[in-house]
Amino acid sequence: MDSQPELPIPISYVSGRYLLHSIEAVTYLRREHHICGVLIGTLPQIPQQNVFLGLPLELMPEEARLLVDKDVACIVDEAKAQKGMNNLLEEDRRRYLRELEAEGLHYTRLQVDLKDSKREQTMKKLEEKKAKAGAKAKAVAAAAAAQTQTSEGAAPKSSMKDAAVVDLFAPDDTRSSSPATSTPSQSAMAITPATSYPPLPTPPSSTHLAAPAVPPSYPLFAHLHSRGYFLSPGLRFGCQYMAYPGDPLRFHSHFLVVSYDWDQNIDLMDLIVGGRLGTGVKKGFLIGGAQRTIDEVDSEADRVDTVRAFSLEWAGM
Amino acid sequence: MADADDDVLKNPANASVQPEVDLSDETQDFRFLNNLNIYADSGSLPRRGEKDFEPNPTEHQTGVLSESRKAMHIALSFPRLHGSKSHVIAFYAPDGYFPLAEVSPPKAPQHTEKSTESPEKPVRPTPRSANINPDVCVYVPNPKGTLFKSVGQSDRWNRLWLLPEEALYLIERGSLDIRWPSPTDPAVTGQDDLSIPMSLQAAYASFVGHGGLTLERYSVYTGLKRLGYTLARAPGWCDEAEQQENEHETSPSSSVHENVKPMLRGAGLAGILGSFFNWLHDPHSTASTTTGPMIGTGIHRHYMDVYRKLAIIPWYDPVTAPPSNPSDITAPFRVVFHVWKPSTPFKKSAPPTPEFRVAVLSTRDQASMPTMTQLGALLESTPLDPPSGEKMERMMYMRLRHGYRHVILAVVDQGVVSYLRVADSAFGKEKLYENQGGPRGPKRGGRGQQKSRKR
Numbered sequence: 001m002d003s004q005p006e007l008p009i010p011i012s013y014v015s016g017r018y019l020l021h022s023i024e025a026v027t028y029l030r031r032e033h034h035i036c037g038v039l040i041g042t043l044p045q046i047p048q049q050n051v052f053l054g055l056p057l058e059l060m061p062e063e064a065r066l067l068v069d070k071d072v073a074c075i076v077d078e079a080k081a082q083k084g085m086n087n088l089l090e091e092d093r094r095r096y097l098r099e100l101e102a103e104g105l106h107y108t109r110l111q112v113d114l115k116d117s118k119r120e121q122t123m124k125k126l127e128e129k130k131a132k133a134g135a136k137a138k139a140v141a142a143a144a145a146a147q148t149q150t151s152e153g154a155a156p157k158s159s160m161k162d163a164a165v166v167d168l169f170a171p172d173d174t175r176s177s178s179p180a181t182s183t184p185s186q187s188a189m190a191i192t193p194a195t196s197y198p199p200l201p202t203p204p205s206s207t208h209l210a211a212p213a214v215p216p217s218y219p220l221f222a223h224l225h226s227r228g229y230f231l232s233p234g235l236r237f238g239c240q241y242m243a244y245p246g247d248p249l250r251f252h253s254h255f256l257v258v259s260y261d262w263d264q265n266i267d268l269m270d271l272i273v274g275g276r277l278g279t280g281v282k283k284g285f286l287i288g289g290a291q292r293t294i295d296e297v298d299s300e301a302d303r304v305d306t307v308r309a310f311s312l313e314w315a316g317m
Numbered sequence: 318m319a320d321a322d323d324d325v326l327k328n329p330a331n332a333s334v335q336p337e338v339d340l341s342d343e344t345q346d347f348r349f350l351n352n353l354n355i356y357a358d359s360g361s362l363p364r365r366g367e368k369d370f371e372p373n374p375t376e377h378q379t380g381v382l383s384e385s386r387k388a389m390h391i392a393l394s395f396p397r398l399h400g401s402k403s404h405v406i407a408f409y410a411p412d413g414y415f416p417l418a419e420v421s422p423p424k425a426p427q428h429t430e431k432s433t434e435s436p437e438k439p440v441r442p443t444p445r446s447a448n449i450n451p452d453v454c455v456y457v458p459n460p461k462g463t464l465f466k467s468v469g470q471s472d473r474w475n476r477l478w479l480l481p482e483e484a485l486y487l488i489e490r491g492s493l494d495i496r497w498p499s500p501t502d503p504a505v506t507g508q509d510d511l512s513i514p515m516s517l518q519a520a521y522a523s524f525v526g527h528g529g530l531t532l533e534r535y536s537v538y539t540g541l542k543r544l545g546y547t548l549a550r551a552p553g554w555c556d557e558a559e560q561q562e563n564e565h566e567t568s569p570s571s572s573v574h575e576n577v578k579p580m581l582r583g584a585g586l587a588g589i590l591g592s593f594f595n596w597l598h599d600p601h602s603t604a605s606t607t608t609g610p611m612i613g614t615g616i617h618r619h620y621m622d623v624y625r626k627l628a629i630i631p632w633y634d635p636v637t638a639p640p641s642n643p644s645d646i647t648a649p650f651r652v653v654f655h656v657w658k659p660s661t662p663f664k665k666s667a668p669p670t671p672e673f674r675v676a677v678l679s680t681r682d683q684a685s686m687p688t689m690t691q692l693g694a695l696l697e698s699t700p701l702d703p704p705s706g707e708k709m710e711r712m713m714y715m716r717l718r719h720g721y722r723h724v725i726l727a728v729v730d731q732g733v734v735s736y737l738r739v740a741d742s743a744f745g746k747e748k749l750y751e752n753q754g755g756p757r758g759p760k761r762g763g764r765g766q767q768k769s770r771k772r
Contacts, residue, residue: 049544079523086498193514193516245372246371246382249389250385251370
C-alpha cells in the first residue's frame with residue numbers, strides 16, 4: 001500500500017473526462033499529492049448501494065492539470081491505447097492468460113481455505129456447545145450419583161468426536177493440495193482485471209496528450225491546493241469546490257469555495273446567499289481569484305502566486 | 318450539513334428516522350466497509366463514523382487516517398471474480414450487431430456447440446436487423462441470471478445484445494466476463510481459445526463515447542441501477558431521433574389541447590384578451606377596470622363572485638397552453654432515460670409507461686441555469702400527467718408540487734450527481750377563495766415553475 005507507482009502516472013482520457021483505474025495510483029496520489037477525485041464505480045463486493053463507491057476515480061480537469069504540471073502524471077488517450085489489444089502477439093496472449101489463470105487459482109484456493117476455516121470454526125463452536133452440555137450433564141450427574149455411568153459414557157464420546165475432527169483435518173493438507181493440482185484449469189476462477197497494463201506496454205511519452213484545459217477557477221484551485229487543502233467538486237453543496245483541511249476521509253470541510261475573476265463585478269446578493277449558506281452549515285464562504293490575467297504572465301502557474309482569497313461569515317447581530 | 322451531523326453524532330438512535338441525511342453526500346470512512354464480511358453477500362451497510370475538525374500533529378490521528386486509507390485501499394482492490402456457477406461470458410463486438418454466419422451452413426452447428434468458448438468472427442452484412450439497436454456492442458451467447466431481465470435485446474440465435482451502458486454496468490459490478498474478439502479464427506487455431514478478458518479500464522475506454530454514451534449519462538445510469546431502478550434509453554438519447562420523438566411525444570398533448578379548447582377559454586394572448594373584452598361589454602355588469610369599481614355596484618350575495626371579478630390577471634394553464642416549438646428542445650435539455658421504480662414489474666418487450674423522465678446535464682458543459690425556453694421545451698416534450706388520486710384531490714400543496722408535467726434533471730458535477738425535479742404547476746388553477754376555510758400550512762409563493770429536491 002505504501003508503494004510508489006512508476007511516474008508519470010498515466011491518466012486515462014476517455015471521451016473528454018479524466019479517469020484513474022489503478023488502485024496503486026489512486027492511493028499514492030491521495031497520500032502524496034492530496035488528490036482525491038471522485039469514485040464513480042460500483043464495488044463488486046456490495047454492488048447495490050451508493051454509499052461506498054469504487055474505481056474508477058474521476059478527476060477534475062483541474063486535478064489532472066495540476067498533476068501534469070508537477071510531472072507526476074501524463075494524459076493518455078485510452079481508447080486509442082486499448083486498440084493495441086488487437087495487435088498483441090500470440091505469445092503475449094498466452095503468457096497473459098496463464099498469469100490470469102494462476103491468479104484465479106490463487107483466489108480459488110483462498111476461497112476454499114476461507115470455507116474450510118469457517119467450517120472449522122462452526123465445528124469448534126458446535127463442539128464447545130456439546131462440551132458445555134456435557135459438562136452440565138456431568139454436574140447434574142455428579143449431583144445425582146446414580147447416573148454416573150451414562151455421563152462417563154458421554155464424556156469420552158465427545159473427546160472421541162474431537163479426535164475425529166482432528167483426524168478429519170489432519171490429512172487436510174494433503175487433500176486440499178491434491179484437488180488443486182489435479183484439476184487446476186477447472187477450479188481457477190475467471191477474473192476481470194482492473195487495468196489493461198500488464199498485457200499492454202506502458203504508452204510511450206510521444207503519445208501523451210497535452211495538459212488538460214482548465215476553467216478560469218484554476219488559479220484559486222491550485223492556490224488552495226498548494227496550501228494543503230483537499231478540494232472536491234462542490235456543486236451539490238452550492239459552491240464550486242469544497243475545501244477540506246485534511247483528507248476528507250477523516251475531516252469535515254471548512255470552506256465553500258467560489259472563484260471570481262479579479263475585475264469581475266460581484267452581485268451583492270451572491271455574497272449574501274453564499275455567506276448565509278456557509279454559516280448555516282458551519283463553514284466559511286470563501287471567494288478568491290488571481291490578480292493577474294493570463295495575458296499578463298507567462299503561464300498559468302505564475303498566476304497562482306497572485307491569488308488572493310477572502311472568507312465571509314454571516315454574523316447575525 | 319454540520320448541524321445535521323452533530324445531531325446524528327449526539328443522538329445516533331435518531332439517525333435512522335432522519336430521512337434528510339444522505340450518506341452518499343459525504344466521503345465515507347472505508348474502515349466500516351471492511352468490517353463486513355465481503356465474501357458473504359450481506360447487503361447491510363455499515364454506520365458512518367466520526368470525523369475530526371482539523372488535522373493536529375498527534376500520532377493517534379495519523380494512525381486513524383492511515384487505517385482509513387488502508388481500509389479504502391483494500392476495499393477498492395477487491396477483485397472481480399467469476400465463480401464457475403455464476404460465470405457469464407460475453408463478447409465485445411466493436412462493429413455492432415451482426416447475425417450469425419448463415420452463409421456457411423456446415424459451420425453453423427459447430428458455432429452453436431462452442432459458442433460459449435469461442436467468439437465468432439464478425440461478419441458485417443449491410444442490412445442490419447431492424448429491431449436491434451445499432452449502438453449495441455456486446456453480446457452474451459448464453460445469458461442466465463436475473464440481471465438480464467431488464468437489459469439487452471435478444472436476436473433469433475438467442476444471443477443477448479447489450480448496449481454500452483448495460484455492458485459496462487454489468488462488468489463493473491462483476492457480473493459479466495467480457496472478452497476481446499479473438500484475432501485468430503477459432504476454426505484455424507482449433508481448440509485454443511486466445512480471447513483475452515477485457516479489463517474494466519478497457520471497458521470504460523471502449524464503451525464510454527460509443528453510441529452517444531457520455532460519462533455523465535453513465536454515472537446517472539449506474540447510480541440509479543445500483544439503487545434498483547430500471548432504466549431504458551428514451552427517444553431523446555441521440556440527436557437524429559429528436560425530430561421523430563417530438564412528433565411522437567407531442568401528439569397526445571396536442572390532441573388533448575384540441576379537445577379542451579372549445580370548452581375552456583382560448584389560450585394565448587388573443588383568447589385572454591377576447592374574454593376580457595367580452596367581460597367588459599357585459600351589459601349586466603356595471604363594473605369597469607378603467608373607470609369604475611372593479612366589482613360593479615349592486616348587491617353582492619357571495620364573496621366568490623367578488624373574487625372571481627377581481628381575478629383579472631391572466632395566468633398560465635398547462636393543460637391549454639399552446640405547444641411550444643419542437644426546435645426549442647436543445648441538447649442537453651432532452652429526456653435521455655426513462656426510469657421505473659424497483660417495485661414496478663418490468664417487461665422488456667412491453668415496457669410500462671415511464672414513471673420518471675430524466676435529462677442529464679454536465680456542469681462542465683452547461684455552466685448556467687437553463688433558460689425558461691429550454692426548460693419549457695423540455696417539459697413540453699413530456700406527456701401531460703395531471704395530479705390525480707384521492708390524496709391529490711385533498712391536498713393542494715401536493716397538487717402544486719406534482720404539477721401537470723414533470724421531468725427530472727440529473728446534474729452531474731464531475732461524478733457527483735444531484736437530482737432536481739422540475740414540475741409545471743398551475744397556481745392559477747387553484748382558486749383559494751373556493752376553498753372552505755382557506756389553505757392550511759405555511760405560506761409559499763412561487764410562479765409557474767416550481768422546483769424541489771428529489772429524494
